Amino acid sequence: MKSLRQFVLRLSSLLTRRRDERRLKVEVEEHLALLTAANIDAGIPPDEARRQAVLKFGAVEALKEQYRDDRGLLFLEQFVQDTRYAVRTLRRSSGFSTVAVLTLALAIGVTTAMFTVLDALVLRPVPFRAPDELSLIYMGSRTGGRTTVAPSVLRAWRESPGFVGAEGASPDIALVEADGTVVTRGIARVSPGIFDLFGGVRPVRGRLFDLTEGRAGTDDRVLLSEDLWRAVYHGDQSIVGRRITVDGQALLVVGILPSDFRFPKWNTEMWRAVDFAMPTTNASAFPIVYVRFSGKMPRVDALRLAQDAARAADARNAKLEPRVRPLAAEVLDPYYQRAVPFLAGGVMLVFLVLCANVSSLLLARLTERRREFSMRSALGASRARVIRQAFIESSVIGALGILVGIGLAWALIATARGLLPEALLLRTLNPLNIDVRALAIASASGAVAVVVTGLLPAWIGTRVDPIHSLRLSERGGTETRGAQAVTRGLLMAEIALACTLLVGATLLVRSFVNLASTGRGLNSSGVVVAWIGFDRPVFKDPAARLSAVRSVEDHIRQLPSVERIAWSGGRPPSGGRISWGDWKSDVPGAPPVNMFVEIYEAGPEFFELYGIPLVLGRSFQPEDTAQNVLVGERVARTLWPDMNPVGRSFSFEKEHFNVVGVVREIHHPSLDPTVDRPEFYMPFTGVRGQGWINIRCQGTCPNTALVRQQIRAAHPQLTVNDADTLEDMYFEQLAQPRAVAVLGFTFAAIAVLAAAAGLFSVLTYAVGRRKREFGIRSALGASPAQIQRLVMRDGLLVAVTGVAIGSVAAWLLARAIASFQYGVSLNDHSTWLIVFGVITVTTIAASWRPARSATRVSPVLLLKDE
Amino acid sequence: MAKKDVQQGTLALMVLKTLDVLGTLHGYGIARRIEQISGEVLSVNQGTLYPVLLKLEQEGAIESEWGNSENNRRARFYRLTRAGRKQLQVETKDWEQTTALIERFFGAKAEDLK
Numbered sequence: 001m002k003s004l005r006q007f008v009l010r011l012s013s014l015l016t017r018r019r020d021e022r023r024l025k026v027e028v029e030e031h032l033a034l035l036t037a038a039n040i041d042a043g044i045p046p047d048e049a050r051r052q053a054v055l056k057f058g059a060v061e062a063l064k065e066q067y068r069d070d071r072g073l074l075f076l077e078q079f080v081q082d083t084r085y086a087v088r089t090l091r092r093s094s095g096f097s098t099v100a101v102l103t104l105a106l107a108i109g110v111t112t113a114m115f116t117v118l119d120a121l122v123l124r125p126v127p128f129r130a131p132d133e134l135s136l137i138y139m140g141s142r143t144g145g146r147t148t149v150a151p152s153v154l155r156a157w158r159e160s161p162g163f164v165g166a167e168g169a170s171p172d173i174a175l176v177e178a179d180g181t182v183v184t185r186g187i188a189r190v191s192p193g194i195f196d197l198f199g200g201v202r203p204v205r206g207r208l209f210d211l212t213e214g215r216a217g218t219d220d221r222v223l224l225s226e227d228l229w230r231a232v233y234h235g236d237q238s239i240v241g242r243r244i245t246v247d248g249q250a251l252l253v254v255g256i257l258p259s260d261f262r263f264p265k266w267n268t269e270m271w272r273a274v275d276f277a278m279p280t281t282n283a284s285a286f287p288i289v290y291v292r293f294s295g296k297m298p299r300v301d302a303l304r305l306a307q308d309a310a311r312a313a314d315a316r317n318a319k320l321e322p323r324v325r326p327l328a329a330e331v332l333d334p335y336y337q338r339a340v341p342f343l344a345g346g347v348m349l350v351f352l353v354l355c356a357n358v359s360s361l362l363l364a365r366l367t368e369r370r371r372e373f374s375m376r377s378a379l380g381a382s383r384a385r386v387i388r389q390a391f392i393e394s395s396v397i398g399a400l401g402i403l404v405g406i407g408l409a410w411a412l413i414a415t416a417r418g419l420l421p422e423a424l425l426l427r428t429l430n431p432l433n434i435d436v437r438a439l440a441i442a443s444a445s446g447a448v449a450v451v452v453t454g455l456l457p458a459w460i461g462t463r464v465d466p467i468h469s470l471r472l473s474e475r476g477g478t479e480t481r482g483a484q485a486v487t488r489g490l491l492m493a494e495i496a497l498a499c500t501l502l503v504g505a506t507l508l509v510r511s512f513v514n515l516a517s518t519g520r521g522l523n524s525s526g527v528v529v530a531w532i533g534f535d536r537p538v539f540k541d542p543a544a545r546l547s548a549v550r551s552v553e554d555h556i557r558q559l560p561s562v563e564r565i566a567w568s569g570g571r572p573p574s575g576g577r578i579s580w581g582d583w584k585s586d587v588p589g590a591p592p593v594n595m596f597v598e599i600y601e602a603g604p605e606f607f608e609l610y611g612i613p614l615v616l617g618r619s620f621q622p623e624d625t626a627q628n629v630l631v632g633e634r635v636a637r638t639l640w641p642d643m644n645p646v647g648r649s650f651s652f653e654k655e656h657f658n659v660v661g662v663v664r665e666i667h668h669p670s671l672d673p674t675v676d677r678p679e680f681y682m683p684f685t686g687v688r689g690q691g692w693i694n695i696r697c698q699g700t701c702p703n704t705a706l707v708r709q710q711i712r713a714a715h716p717q718l719t720v721n722d723a724d725t726l727e728d729m730y731f732e733q734l735a736q737p738r739a740v741a742v743l744g745f746t747f748a749a750i751a752v753l754a755a756a757a758g759l760f761s762v763l764t765y766a767v768g769r770r771k772r773e774f775g776i777r778s779a780l781g782a783s784p785a786q787i788q789r790l791v792m793r794d795g796l797l798v799a800v801t802g803v804a805i806g807s808v809a810a811w812l813l814a815r816a817i818a819s820f821q822y823g824v825s826l827n828d829h830s831t832w833l834i835v836f837g838v839i840t841v842t843t844i845a846a847s848w849r850p851a852r853s854a855t856r857v858s859p860v861l862l863l864k865d866e
Numbered sequence: 867m868a869k870k871d872v873q874q875g876t877l878a879l880m881v882l883k884t885l886d887v888l889g890t891l892h893g894y895g896i897a898r899r900i901e902q903i904s905g906e907v908l909s910v911n912q913g914t915l916y917p918v919l920l921k922l923e924q925e926g927a928i929e930s931e932w933g934n935s936e937n938n939r940r941a942r943f944y945r946l947t948r949a950g951r952k953q954l955q956v957e958t959k960d961w962e963q964t965t966a967l968i969e970r971f972f973g974a975k976a977e978d979l980k
């Protein structure tokens with residue numbers, strides 16, 4: 001208790017410092033006065049009385065010092081004092097401080113931004129409460145099953161004690177009309193209680209759904225996302241309570257959800273209340289069911305209860321089991337799971353490069369102030385105290401760096417969301433935001449940066465002999481050997497890291513360029529494909545189907561710039577029927593080939609529309625049966641190597657096919673080789689349950705929203721499952737490599753620029769130091785070119801060493817990211833040439849100015865400077 | 867006898883006892899009193915009193931306030947608190963026990979130690 005009271009008193013005395021010191025002064029004065037008076041009374045003359053009084057009292061200054069030490073918290077007072085001094089010093093050299101703070105801010109900002117991306121794409125793609133408890137569930141067998149759930153089963157699962165809640169959701173695309181324009185937006189039909197399942201969802205305006213909504217009479221209630229509200233309805237304040245037009249229906253807006261909330265897909269911006277528990281026979285209206293597992297019983301038991309409940313509710317589930325897919329796994333993207341950690345590593349390297357820059361800056365500043373430190377040392381400061389003072393300066397820079405860095409991270413994230421939206425957001429329900437975790441990372445990285453950059457310079461820069469403070473002729477700014485070695489070492493490390501990043505970035509960028517420019521085998525620009533479902537009962541009649549098909553064609557032709565139309569079964573590049581298994585050619589003795597094959601149904605207009613040429617044989621004719629097929633070049637090569645396949649046949653399980661011709665292969669460039677499958681074509685015999693309409697446009701294609709609208713206008717019972725441009729289909733495989741390449745390039749650019757800046761400042765500093773030497777050399781007859789060469793050699797030496805070390809690391813990195821490469825390899829000369837070229841140019845550019853200024857040293861002025 | 871220097875801990879005890887006996891005193895008064903009682907055997911640099919007074923005040927054994935000295939000038943007066951009185955009692959007992967123990971040791975003859 002006593003020590004606690006003492007501590008509190010000492011702490012509070014920090015505030016009453018001045019008053020306390022005055023009090024001591026008064027007391028001491030009074031004490032001395034009384035002593036003097038006593039001496040005078042004893043008969044001693046007044047001056048002698050005073051002198052003896054002082055002697056008797058003891059050393060006043062020493063007393064005051066000890067008093068000060070005992071009075072307050074010494075450590076804290078010193079800390080405050082050092083901090084104030086550090087701030088003053090940094091304000092004085094504002095140029096250096098700004099550069100140091102900005103460099104650190106860049107390091108912290110980039111790291112924080114990268115962490116946010118890592119968090120959203122890999123660590124926490126599902127930002128709801130206890131995300132491990134949330135799962136998708138359906139009844140199926142080991143080989144598959146319908147992922148949607150019947151209402152009776154949903155009702156049964158709601159009652160089950162194994163689940164805290166069970167709700168349904170069904171994502172779709174809808175046509176939204178506002179201000180006379182029509183756009184497509186993601187919509188989800190959801191059961192009204194779904195927001196309780198996640199917890200913590202609060203509307204920005206209005207309210208959430210009532211649990212009674214979604215039934216007949218109240219099934220027109222809709223919630224909008226804030227993003228949609230601002231973009232399409234311009235933030236109309238009166239929108240809650242109004243009706244909006246969606247898919248031709250007037251729906252009532254009951255509230256606005258925050259733009260952070262995304263479910264079940266990243267682009268879902270509207271939610272419509274539907275009571276999925278109401279019995280219905282329309283199986284296509286069944287939802288996907290999401291549950292939250294109860295924490296009170298083990299999963300196994302919960303699932304067993306669910307199975308019993310499902311079987312009791314619906315006899316068709318008798319042989320099926322509950323299949324569970326965690327929500328996080330639904331969302332996680334395997335590409336990003338592999339790529340993002342590498343990017344995080346890249347960010348670490350950039351962080352280190354920038355810290356190295358700041359470190360050498362600090363070192364240079366501190367060695368300049370060696371006189372000051374030796375003075376302090378002579379006055380009695382311990383080495384530890386001096387180091388602490390230097391370290392506090394770094395900490396102040398670090399604290400400012402953290403603040404600016406957070407702002408920079410916010411700006412970077414906003415830019416990334418604007419430039420690469422689908423690529424970054426496609427696979428996460430987590431909105432990319434700077435949240436508490438990101439702030440914690442920013443502070444932590446700032447602290448690490450301060451320690452890493454500040455300790456070494458503090459230790460080396462303050463390594464002084466007190467005798468230096470006496471030497472009048474000490475020229476400020478000479479480098480110690482230790483400082484010089486450290487600076488050179490830091491610079492080599494920077495260049496090595498920059499080289500590594502550059503190699504990685506070059507490989508990624510070249511891979512992306514290859515992916516984007518690889519021949520696709522067909523004319524893919526200016527094509528829109530819509531996948532139309534003719535599965536309603538009204539289309540069972542072939543005549544009705546045919547008339548609907550004609551109607552669709554007529555309506556589509558009304559759209560502007562439509563050039564030609566072709567129907568097909570399946571659409572390129574990877575949207576056909578897939579068959580996987582053993583394919584046998586008719587060559588005697590040939591082994592069956594195990595292949596994944598894409599099968600399309602196409603007519604002659606299809607091949608004309610896409611510009612797929614016939615290579616061998618003939619194209620389809622009206623009398624061709626379903627067994628006469630056109631094979632792509634890959635199937636031809638695989639089944640009949642070195643042979644003309646025309647006229648031959650092949651089989652798959654019980655089906656037989658006759659080859660009438662060979663067409664050029666379609667390619668789907670992707671990092672994943674299984675995406676690009678060989679294909680063959682069966683003749684198109686008319687639309688059955690599904691049809692794909694391929695639309696070639698002249699110039700730019702009409703908006704896919706308009707296409708959907710026209711199809712709906714052609715026949716209201718048609719369902720549009722999908723409508724996309726073909727370029728978008730190809731872009732799906734390019735989006736992620738593009739994002740990764742952009743990020744990699746940015747990191748490499750930052751690292752190279754930072755290394756160049758570091759090299760530049762180090763060389764400038766070194767030249768400044770060696771001015772006398774250059775002056776003497778030029779006085780002795782050295783030409784400017786020779787002096788320039790001296791300086792450039794200095795820079796090149798550092799660069800070459802850095803590149804040598806970096807090449808090894810780069811080689812290792814290139815092997816590690818092999819799976820992200822497309823069409824490039826390690827032994828590619830062009831990659832190394834590019835990298836060496838960039839580093840050489842950068843080194844020369846960075847050394848140019850210092851080299852030139854070295855030649856401008858006038859020997860006469862130098863001699864006067866003595 | 868040569869004047870001896872005194873330790874900080876014992877100085878604190880002396881201050882407490884002085885205030886106990888004499889009531890409220892200022893710094894000079896305490897120093898003077900200690901000198902008198904010790905019979906001028908102990909030499910105390912009177913200034914060393916002040917850190918001791920500070921520590922005692924932080925511990926809560928004494929409290930202080932402004933008052934007027936004999937010269938009619940401002941001086942700080944100290945007095946014992948209840949906690950200080952208790953601390954004095956405890957420490958006095960400790961000292962007595964320690965001195966009794968030492969005495970017994972010195973008084974013991976060789977035979978007693980068998």
